[in-house]
Amino acid sequence: MADAVDRDVANMQGSEALPRKNGELVFEAPWQARALGMAVALSNQGLYPWDDFKCHLIAEVAEASERARESADSPAAAYYTSWLEALEHTLLDKGICSPEELERRTAEFASGAREEVY
Amino acid sequence: MSGDHSGGHHAGLPSDLEARVRALESLLVEKGITSSDAIDAVVAAYERDIGPMNGARVVARAWTDPEYKRWLLEDGTAAIEALGYGGAQGEHMVVLENTPTVHNLVVCTLCSCYPWPVLGLPPVWYKTPAYRARAVSEPRAVLAEFGLELPDDVEVRVWDSSAEIRYLVLPERPAGTEGLGEAALAALVTRDSMIGVGLPRVPATA
Numbered sequence: 001m002a003d004a005v006d007r008d009v010a011n012m013q014g015s016e017a018l019p020r021k022n023g024e025l026v027f028e029a030p031w032q033a034r035a036l037g038m039a040v041a042l043s044n045q046g047l048y049p050w051d052d053f054k055c056h057l058i059a060e061v062a063e064a065s066e067r068a069r070e071s072a073d074s075p076a077a078a079y080y081t082s083w084l085e086a087l088e089h090t091l092l093d094k095g096i097c098s099p100e101e102l103e104r105r106t107a108e109f110a111s112g113a114r115e116e117v118y
Numbered sequence: 119m120s121g122d123h124s125g126g127h128h129a130g131l132p133s134d135l136e137a138r139v140r141a142l143e144s145l146l147v148e149k150g151i152t153s154s155d156a157i158d159a160v161v162a163a164y165e166r167d168i169g170p171m172n173g174a175r176v177v178a179r180a181w182t183d184p185e186y187k188r189w190l191l192e193d194g195t196a197a198i199e200a201l202g203y204g205g206a207q208g209e210h211m212v213v214l215e216n217t218p219t220v221h222n223l224v225v226c227t228l229c230s231c232y233p234w235p236v237l238g239l240p241p242v243w244y245k246t247p248a249y250r251a252r253a254v255s256e257p258r259a260v261l262a263e264f265g266l267e268l269p270d271d272v273e274v275r276v277w278d279s280s281a282e283i284r285y286l287v288l289p290e291r292p293a294g295t296e297g298l299g300e301a302a303l304a305a306l307v308t309r310d311s312m313i314g315v316g317l318p319r320v321p322a323t324a
Contacts, residue, residue, distance in 0.1 A: 112131050
């Protein structure tokens with residue numbers, strides 16, 4: 001299963017392809033690798049087929065590119081922002097998290113009320 | 119990585135994006151849906167090493183299946199894709215066969231073009247100016263530094279990768295591996311042997 005998902009990830013070709021420089025994956029901040037790791041790990045575990053996530057990702061990337069002129073983000077930061085949004089939508093779609101708990105938990109980390117992931 | 123404090127706009131406080139990522143991870147872990155270890159494992163694989171195993175499977179298949187080998191040498195891109203390893207950058211794959219009289223060595227003199235779908239992320243030395251220059255000017259000396267001393271009657275051919283063409287070396291199948299299956303053979307194939315700076319491992323003494 002894990003191999004098949006890795007292959008699906010590596011084979012993404014269009015606007016949804018992972019950002020690379022000279023063939024190497026580009027991560028500009030730990031959160032970007034973490035977001036990638038979560039999406040792949042959950043699909044590895046069979047929580048959703050990779051294509052489900054990919055559809056959300058393609059939609060988010062398309063939406064972000066319309067806003068791109070106003071954004072000062074690097075390509076990798078813009079891409080992984082879309083990735084994160086796709087992951088949130090996928091999990092909300094599947095009913096794995098509720099919008100309220102996600103919002104509450106995010107606010108706790110943003111304010112420093114919660115620091116550890118565990 | 120949860121203890122990381124980089125990238126925040128204010129000391130100690132995470133950015134909005136970091137907060138969202140941590141919130142997701144903490145909810146998923148709390149609900150028992152996944153573990154931080156499972157996420158760590160994926161991140162490590164993607165940061166380091168998604169690929170050399172893919173190339174090793176290609177080589178092992180070529181060692182065991184003469185038809186596949188012929189196809190691989192004739193149309194590397196298609197034969198590699200047939201095993202499920204696509205070139206997401208659309209580059210053309212050319213496979214170079216080592217023989218008792220020819221040893222192939224791959225470099226990218228311009229930057230660090232590399233067949234990542236089959237070999238993963240390039241090693242640091244591959245990208246150094248020293249390797250890029252010396253692989254062309256004095257390949258035997260470079261190989262010797264990697265511990266590979268070739269007899270004088272073996273011709274060394276150096277191949278310069280580009281954005282359009284990526285090379286993969288098909289090393290010679292080690293002696294004494296006649297009884298091994300494809301999976302056991304793949305375990306002998308190293309990344310370095312597919313770049314041409316090394317040879318496959320020799321099986322533990324039978």
